Amino acid sequence: MNEQQIEYWNGARGHAWVAEQDLRDRSLEPFGGAALRKASARSGERVVDVGCGCGATVLALAAAVGPAGHVLGVDVSGPMLGRARERAAALPNVTLLRADAAIHPFDGRAELLFSRFGVMFFGDPAAAFGNLRRALAPGGRLAFACWRSLAENEWMAVPAQAVRSALPSLPASDPSGPGPLAFADPARVRRILGGAGFGEIELEPFDHPMPLGNGGGLEAAATEAMTLGPAARLLAEADDSSRARALAAVREALAPHLKANEIRLGGAAWLVTARAAG
Numbered sequence: 001m002n003e004q005q006i007e008y009w010n011g012a013r014g015h016a017w018v019a020e021q022d023l024r025d026r027s028l029e030p031f032g033g034a035a036l037r038k039a040s041a042r043s044g045e046r047v048v049d050v051g052c053g054c055g056a057t058v059l060a061l062a063a064a065v066g067p068a069g070h071v072l073g074v075d076v077s078g079p080m081l082g083r084a085r086e087r088a089a090a091l092p093n094v095t096l097l098r099a100d101a102a103i104h105p106f107d108g109r110a111e112l113l114f115s116r117f118g119v120m121f122f123g124d125p126a127a128a129f130g131n132l133r134r135a136l137a138p139g140g141r142l143a144f145a146c147w148r149s150l151a152e153n154e155w156m157a158v159p160a161q162a163v164r165s166a167l168p169s170l171p172a173s174d175p176s177g178p179g180p181l182a183f184a185d186p187a188r189v190r191r192i193l194g195g196a197g198f199g200e201i202e203l204e205p206f207d208h209p210m211p212l213g214n215g216g217g218l219e220a221a222a223t224e225a226m227t228l229g230p231a232a233r234l235l236a237e238a239d240d241s242s243r244a245r246a247l248a249a250v251r252e253a254l255a256p257h258l259k260a261n262e263i264r265l266g267g268a269a270w271l272v273t274a275r276a277a278g
Contacts, residue, residue: 005121005178006100009077016227018083021054023214030208031145031269032057032116038271039143044068045111048135050101051075051118055084061114062094069093074101102128106135115144120182129196136276142198143273146183148205150230152268155210159225159250163234166249167242170234180229189272198274210267221263222251
C-alpha cells in the first residue's frame with residue numbers, strides 16, 4: 001500500500017469509519033458474511049485478516065477458529081485498529097497489528113488469508129500479493145471480497161456520477177489504481193494472483209442491496225453517500241463550496257430511489273478464493 005493510502009486511512013476517513021462503525025458493519029455484513037462462508041475458517045487454524053479495519057471480521061474469525069486457533073488482524077489505520085482493539089480486548093486468540101500487509105514480514109504459518117474489502121488499495125498489488133502469499137503455509141487458502149465494476153454498484157455509481165456532474169473539473173480517476181474498484185476486472189485478479197503464486201483461483205459474483213442513510217431519509221442518505229466509495233475520494237480535497245454543490249447534486253440523484261424513508265441501491269462484489277501453490 002502506498003503512502004497516499006496510509007495517509008488517507010489515518011486521516012478523516014479513518015476517524016469517520018470509527019464513528020460510523022456500527023452502521024458500516026450492518027451495511028457490509030451480507031458481503032463479509034458471504035466471504036467468511038467461502039473462507040470456511042476451521043477450529044484451530046491460524047488466520048491473517050488483511051485490512052481488518054474496526055474488527056468485525058476479526059471477531060467472526062476468532063469465533064470460528066476457537067481458543068486453539070489464532071487470528072492476526074492487520075491494518076494501516078491507527079484509528080480503526082484502536083476500535084478493533086477495544087472490541088477484541090477479551091479475546092486471547094487475537095493479535096492486532098498496525099502494519100502495511102504489502103511489505104510486512106509474515107511468518108508463513110497461516111492456513112487462511114482473509115479480507116473483506118481490504119485488498120484493493122495496494123500501490124503495487126502484484127508485489128503485495130507476492131508478499132501475502134508468503135504469509136501462508138504451503139496449500140494455505142485465500143478468500144476475500146472485492147467490489148465489481150462501478151456500473152454494477154449503483155450505491156457507488158449514482159453518488160459518484162452526481163458529484164462529477166456538479167464538479168466537472170475533477171480529474172479522471174484510474175480504474176485500476178488503488179481504490180474500491182481496483183479489482184473489478186476478473187482477468188486482472190486472476191493475473192495478479194496467478195503471478196503471486198496462487199492456484200485454484202475462483203471468482204463468484206455476489207449481489208446484495210446496500211442501504212444508505214440508516215432509514216434517516218434523503219438527507220441522511222445523501223450525506224452518507226458522500227463519505228463512501230468513489231464519491232468520497234473525489235471529494236477528499238474539495239472545499240466547503242464544492243461540497244455543498246456536490247451534496248445538492250447527490251440529494252437530487254438519490255431522491256427517486258427513496259422508499260419508506262430508506263434508500264437501498266444495488267451492490268455487487270466478487271468472492272475470490274484461491275490456494276497457495278507448492
